[in-house]
Amino acid sequence: MFSLWLTCCLPWGTILLVLGEPAGGSQLSPENTVVWGPGLRADVVLPARYFYIQSVDAEGKRFTVSPGENAFQVKITAPEEQFTRVGVQTLDRKDGSFIVRYRMYASYKSLKIEVQTKDKHVAKSPYILKGPVYHENCDCPQEDGSAWLEEMSCPQVIPQIQRDLAQFPAVDPDKIAKEIPQRFGQRQSLCHYTIKDNKVYIKTHGEHVGFRIFMDAILLSLTRKVKMPDVEFFVNLGDWPLEKKKSSQNIHPIFSWCGSTDSKDIVMPTYDLTDSVLETMGRVSLDMMSVQANTGPPWEEKNITAIWRGRDSRKERLELVKISRKFPEIIDAAFTNFFFFQHDESLYGPIVKHISFFDFFKYKYQINIDGTVAAYRLPYLLAGNSVVLKQDSIYYEHFYNELEPWKHYIPFKNDLSDLLEKLQWAKDHDEEAKNIAKAGQEFARNNLMGDHIFCYYFKLFQDYATRQVNEPKIREGMEKVEQPSDDLFPCNCHRKKVKEEL
DSSP, X not given: XXXXXXXXXXXXXXXXXXXXXXXXXXXXXXXXXXXXXXXXXXTOOOSSEEXXXXXXXXXXXXXXXXXXXXXXXXXXXXXXXXXXXXXXXXXXXXXXXXXXEEEESSOEEEEEEEEEEXXXXXXXXXXXXXXXXXXXXXXXXXXXXXXXXXXXXXXXXXXXXXXXXXXXXXXXXXXXXXXXXXXXXXXXXXXXXXXXXXXXXXXXXXXXXXXXHHHHHHHHHHHHHBOOOOEEEEEEOSSSOOOBTTOSSOOOOOEESOEETTBOOEEOOOHHHHHHHHTTTTTOSOOHHHHHTOOOSOGGGSEEEEEEEEESOSHHHHHHHHHHHHOTTTEEEEEEEOSSSOOOXXXXXXXXXXXXXXXXXXXXXXXXXXXXXXXXXXXXXHHSSSEEEEEOOSEEOTTGGGOOBTTXXXXXXXXXXXXXXXXXXXXXXXXXXXXXXXXXXHHHHHHSSHHHHHHXXXXXXXXXXXXXXXXXXOOTTOXXXXXXXXXXXXXXXXXXXXXXXX
């Protein structure tokens, strides 16, 4: 668990843990060690802010193994306040680097971040974030979207967004407001959104619209951070993409969490990844930062059996479990639930208990196989320290097209006919497999963290908004999606004050 600082002039020693000796015999150098990341910038507002520490020795060489999980002590305070309500957690990535993440429960005029080792400040510590420094629930949007993109260090171009939107050079909000509900509204789960003057409005279509909570949450979070463009769009809450490439009707822009090679839906980060970003250090236990601190034993000590657990949501999963039962020394695959197919225990074995996701990383080989659509666990599998064997698939998440087979993962055929062969290759080429695992991990670290997800959403809506040929409207039947009202520590937005004074 993380610690919650409620500090009031307390002596340093009452809060800090005792330093463990660096591993490997190298001497940790406070001066040479490197500290960097978005959590050291006041204007990068995230649900859980984070920064990195890279251990470096006295000779300037980076540690490649952990110097000890308690090698660094981090203290975050608001110098001008009596109390600092900040949850802090230092996560050891076991490769010589650490993630420090913190979640603010109030906003402050400034923050002081101290990073120490053996009572010595590390790198340029203490870091002073000159505020205001806002917490996640503070409604204080940056008026200039371009400035926000620069503050967040967002990429100028995101290829998947360009690919998806190239199919829709012009979007008529009046037209899609009529035609999309007519085509899909009765038999699907759809949300019709309008963002107007940075307020979110919604009308739902279909019976099963509970998953709107994830879309509502990310839109509200974005509008608290940056002024969103006026935009009108439809979100598909179901698993499968809706707009088929071979459709006999005019195609319509539909936003979905999953894309496919035979559809034209506009993909977004999945609801699972979105929720994990919003609830990091909150109610979720699985997120991109937690995984990096729970990657299991070193590569050489991992179990050499391939691992898979899941439910029976695709026939290839049935085949995988049958292969596992035939070759249990090679693959450990089992079902945790049956829903889609009849459970024949003689073919598939007994249903087994769920295991902790972090226990997956005790195994060197991770099998990623589709469920109803793409298996949404892939971001987390990549972030671990195991090599991913990924099934060839027509389905993809928002980042799949930037992954390269044999660089970030080992591919195997959709029908699993070469899976055993690919596993044997990995065992025969252990160093190459280890490098593929490392490259996949680096991809996840550099592309799938919270700030990257916020960048993707904003760029998507910004680019889509430019294609609208007339003004988005708050349609009949739409209701306003309200911001959370249970914040114990409301903030004073400096931008609103300036606006009022002008």
